[in-house]
Amino acid sequence: MLDQGAPPHDRTATAPVSPGLAARLMRRKPVEHLVAEGGQGEGGSLRRSLGLWQLTMISIGATLGTGIFVVLGNAVPKAGPAVTLAFVIAGLTALFSALSYAELAGTIPVSGSSYSYAYATMGELIAWVCGWCLLLEYGVSVAAVAVGWGEYLNELLDGTIGVTIPTALAAPPGDGGIFNLPALIVVILAMVFLLGGAKESARANTIMVCVKIAALILFCAIGFMGFKSGNYSNFMPLGMAGVSGAAGTLFFSYIGFDAASTAGEEAKNAQRDLPRAIMLSLVIVTALYVLVAAVAVGAKPWRSFNGSEAALTEIMKDVTGQSFWGTLLAACAVVAIASVVLTVVYGQTRILFAMSRDGLVPKIFSKVHPKTGAPRANTVIVSVFCGVLAAAIPLGQLADATSIGTLFAFALVNVAVVVLRRTRPQMHRTFRVPLSPVLPVLGFAFCIWMMGSLSAVTWIVFGVWMAVGLVFYFVYGYRRSRLAAGEDLAVAAEK
Numbered sequence: 001m002l003d004q005g006a007p008p009h010d011r012t013a014t015a016p017v018s019p020g021l022a023a024r025l026m027r028r029k030p031v032e033h034l035v036a037e038g039g040q041g042e043g044g045s046l047r048r049s050l051g052l053w054q055l056t057m058i059s060i061g062a063t064l065g066t067g068i069f070v071v072l073g074n075a076v077p078k079a080g081p082a083v084t085l086a087f088v089i090a091g092l093t094a095l096f097s098a099l100s101y102a103e104l105a106g107t108i109p110v111s112g113s114s115y116s117y118a119y120a121t122m123g124e125l126i127a128w129v130c131g132w133c134l135l136l137e138y139g140v141s142v143a144a145v146a147v148g149w150g151e152y153l154n155e156l157l158d159g160t161i162g163v164t165i166p167t168a169l170a171a172p173p174g175d176g177g178i179f180n181l182p183a184l185i186v187v188i189l190a191m192v193f194l195l196g197g198a199k200e201s202a203r204a205n206t207i208m209v210c211v212k213i214a215a216l217i218l219f220c221a222i223g224f225m226g227f228k229s230g231n232y233s234n235f236m237p238l239g240m241a242g243v244s245g246a247a248g249t250l251f252f253s254y255i256g257f258d259a260a261s262t263a264g265e266e267a268k269n270a271q272r273d274l275p276r277a278i279m280l281s282l283v284i285v286t287a288l289y290v291l292v293a294a295v296a297v298g299a300k301p302w303r304s305f306n307g308s309e310a311a312l313t314e315i316m317k318d319v320t321g322q323s324f325w326g327t328l329l330a331a332c333a334v335v336a337i338a339s340v341v342l343t344v345v346y347g348q349t350r351i352l353f354a355m356s357r358d359g360l361v362p363k364i365f366s367k368v369h370p371k372t373g374a375p376r377a378n379t380v381i382v383s384v385f386c387g388v389l390a391a392a393i394p395l396g397q398l399a400d401a402t403s404i405g406t407l408f409a410f411a412l413v414n415v416a417v418v419v420l421r422r423t424r425p426q427m428h429r430t431f432r433v434p435l436s437p438v439l440p441v442l443g444f445a446f447c448i449w450m451m452g453s454l455s456a457v458t459w460i461v462f463g464v465w466m467a468v469g470l471v472f473y474f475v476y477g478y479r480r481s482r483l484a485a486g487e488d489l490a491v492a493a494e495k
Helices: 021-025 031-037 052-063 066-107 114-121 124-160 181-195 198-226 239-254 257-263 270-299 311-320 323-357 376-392 395-423 438-452 456-480 487-494
Strands: none
Touching: 031 114, 052 198, 052 257, 052 270, 052 323, 066 114, 066 124, 066 239, 066 257, 066 270, 066 311, 066 323, 066 395, 066 438, 114 124, 114 323, 114 395, 124 181, 124 323, 124 376, 124 395, 124 456, 181 198, 181 323, 181 376, 198 270, 198 311, 198 323, 239 270, 239 395, 239 438, 257 270, 257 323, 270 311, 311 323, 323 376, 395 438, 395 456
16 A cells, blocks of 8 residues: 655645646645545446456557567667667667666556656656656557558568558558558447456457467477577677667567566556566567577678568478468467557557646547547547558658667666655555666766667657647647646545
């Protein structure tokens, strides 16, 4: 349980409502009020139905598959055989942030993830910026992953019935097509599962996660037969700059380990299970990523990677000389990537749910269906938006844009841990970041360093996205915020 009383110096719980602009922008939402809301939405409540196993599977489902099945083919040309080192660097960066997420998820077990953590520690404006980055992280990554799903679907169709979806309908503009229909289809399928409720979609996700882990183990077993040590003779041909650039892109592969933190109001024992699920999922995912990347480069010279989003299938075909294994892997990848889409859309809807409940985005996003306990309108809107985005934007641009938004949000989470330790030192924590504040500071530094390795175009896109978000906040959220108006404090007091 959280501490019932705040220490005398706790400015979070006692800060008065101020009419000044600066005071409203920096107004923090007390942790007790965040927790007291407990899944309440417009017209209904989210249901607590998820245990440790389901939460871990949500995080693995949202993470595992993206980097290996989709982005690996783009990362190898940047780093060469040292792509394995790039995975380790990206994983280490994720680990520092995962420790911070684990502490905050156990302390503030709510749906908003890092948006809610920022609201409780750094104020409304920073929370909005963090939430806006999460929209970029979750919403755009859904689209990016869905694009890769279409590649593997074509591989599967070609290997089974000998036909493929025409390029015009299987690729977005800029990649030789007109409209990526498969990408839209997989997002809509995820929407159908999510409309049934969290428990039902978690059950489907668990099955898909087991399929994808089995597929990657199968790839390693077969790919090792074609392993050639000579492929590692020049381990770092493009230098450390190439490795850091690849790590920045591959950080996209770790997006999702924080997905369990978005389920804080649907977990049976959130304070105990959320930290465990976050750490367990990251360890499993990192081990599989490094292993598969090492086998892939050992089985295929790095210069032969041409940016294909179906690189693993091609390696299976080359090693065995048979199309069967490549087709089987493509079938598993279709299932695996679908689970990423499912769990990331889930996370996106729960973040919007929290932001809507705070008044910062329209109320429709916090309306809960009384029968299923799912935010239906929220799910439909997010799915349609992400599906259209996936059908119209090339993968490479999406992946880098997602990475920079994620890194920025993770940097804020590391800051939030330090701030909450200072302002609420006596608060009960089910998990503590070791060596704090050293590790959170390292997590923050790694995030900023990897952001700096991304291209100028990515920074321009990020800047435009942030500018649009700030305009929306000052036009809509600033005026309608429940906390700034004092409404949220009154509701919490009644509870």
